[in-house]
Amino acid sequence: MIWWHAVLITLAGVWAGMINTVVGSGTLVTFPVLVALGYPPVTATTSNAIGLAPGSISGAIGYRHELRGQRQRLLSFLPASLIGAICGAVLLLSLPPDAFETVVPVLVGLAVVLVIVQPRVSSWVLRRREERKRKQGASGPGVGGSVLVITLIFLIGVYGGYFTAAQGVMLMAVMGMLLDESLQRLNGVKNVLSAVVNVVAGTVYAFVAPVNWAAVALLAVGSIIGGLLGAKIGRRLSPTALRSVIVIVGVAAMVQLILRQL
Template identity: 35%
Template sequence: MTPHDAALLAGAGFLAGVCNAVAGGGSLITFPTLLATGLPPVTANVTNAVGVWPGYVGGVFAFRERLTGHGRTLLAPMIAALIGAICGAVLLLLLPSSIFKAIVPYLILGATGVFAAQPLITRTLNRLTAPKAAVPVPVPVGGPVNGPGDGPGDAPGDGTGDGRSEVPADEGAGEPALERHFIAQLIGIFLAGLYGAYFAGGLGIIILAVLMLTMTADILLLQGMKSVLQLGVSSVATLAFGVFGPVHWLSVLVLAPACLLGGNLGGRLSKLLKPTALRVVVTVFGVVIGVRMRL
């Protein structure tokens, strides 16, 4: 690695850390930069996965208080995410590198599109999943009657019949029960994990979209769950690639601390930096790189 390459990687890692703390999309900066230093696509991908892993730890740490008491809620989706990540890592390591090289421009452009549309996606999902106002039901004289689906031994009015399951929070946590489409969530998280280990760009918004579509909870909890699941996928990829992949460790040594430093500064300056401006910069960069690789 030349001093020029090291400086380029350090700058890209720092900027990626800032972007991840404010708006996301850091991998859309670091992965093309690794390619620019001369690494083959698969080597650049696995090196990027290992190099940005420390930043996900910081993301979970930021939501630690909101996640307290929700270990059981996270257990099943975490298992699905880990299984998906194992499958994605195996695919990347075993399939011919020519396949990844052929599709990587489309992966970059697709991830850039998802990243650019993240505010619109989030607003749309918020609107679709917003709880509807309850319609008051008059109680007849003599007390309440059983609602639809109630049977002997059921609490009055708790039969929903909508295919969802209530997932209680951990005992003693004092949290309300969370309602979610269990099977749909596991399938979505599995596919997100598979994609995230194969190519991590845009993984965060994909996981968040799955969670918002399949369960009812406040956005802070969903963001925290997204961070934990993202860390799980990244950890599997980092372990698999670190042991079996062609990781360029010298690049990791430059990239990882730069990402950490940028993330720390980005978190401190998040109120001053404009996410929209960073989103535009990352989007333009991703489109240019994707189109250039396609040509």
Template identity: 45%
Template sequence: MSVLEALGIFVAGLAAGTINTVVGSGTLITFPTLLFFGYPPVVANVSNTVGLVAGGVTAVHGYRAELAGAGRMLRRLAPASLLGGVIGAVLLLVLPAKAFQAIVPVLIGLGLVLVVLGPRLQARAAARHEAGIAPAPWHAAALVGGVLVAGVYGGYFGAAQGVILMGLLSALSTEPLQRLNGFKNVLATIVNAVAAITFMLVAWGRIDWLVAVLIGLGAFAGGIVGAKVGRRLPPLALRAVIIVVGLVGIIKIVWFG
């Protein structure tokens, strides 16, 4: 590996760690970068997943204030992310690449629709809460199921997992957007971590450890930067970032594969 290549991978990891903390979709930076340098797709995807775990750790730490008192919610959702991450990682190793790629733009698009509709849905939920009306019984089950599906997707590929999670959380929760972003960072990090562990147990030989370390170092720093930037964004700006990144992700996958 040349110095230029190593620098390019590190910078891609830095950018991915930053954007993952703010919204998600950092894989849309690192994965194409690795393909550009000639790494096979599965090796690139597996190595990238392992490396990005470090960025998730600093992202969660950066949002610790927003996560105060969130233990009950996270205990309910974390098992779905854990199970989904394992399933997605296994699917990556046993299914052909095109088997899952067809549904990726649909999932991202659904996440964007939920982000756009989130304020209206949240307002209705808040009004019901103030009126003493309990949330619809299906909300909790739908959120857990959606987090499970997002975890499968994240374990398989990961790009725009944050967009999907933010869409689900915005639509089915009345929590402030920045607090939901903290939830998203925890859940996405769980998915990446269990997927990385699965890869290490089942496909150790497919991990390029130098690539994983370079991405990890960049993502670790990017998580710190992203937490400082993301926590200062007003809700409207944060939603705009989510929508733009999601649309770019759809364009990349549909037109460039």
């Protein structure tokens, strides 16, 4: 591996680890970098999932204070994410590589759209919550665990096991709309669920999928650092700046993937 490739992959891992902890969609940084450096899309996806898993864990640990009192909620949601991740990984490995290369530009485009609309969704969630509290009076955190929430978390787990980009944004949108809880505490839950999906999918890929282990090692080191930074200082960074970088990189990745097929 050329030295500057290694530096670029590591820096992408740091940035992705930080973004995943704070917002989600770090894959939209690392996946395009790997593809641009010549890795096949499937190998880029599997290596990316394994490499970013340690960063997801470090980000979840960094949000441990927000997770206090949410043990029952996590116990309700974790099985859905775990089973969904297995289904998504199996789907990726069962379909021919051509099918993945065809659908991945659409998935990247979907992820970019979700990142763009996320602030509006968050604002709508907050307005809806305030209106409900005014009508019903202030209430404590919801227990969480309804069939609808768990079903949606399972489907997001399937998506995350197949292609990890923006699963964090999806989780925050679903939980923010359906659970009566602060967004910071939900972000802690999001980090745990994303970590489970990445670890489970990455474990499956490690045994049966094409993986570039040099890229995995560099991404792992970078994502661990990024995950810790995201938990400590990420909330001080401008969400607009983070979101702008994600959108620009995502659009560039989508264009590049489309051009590969022409």
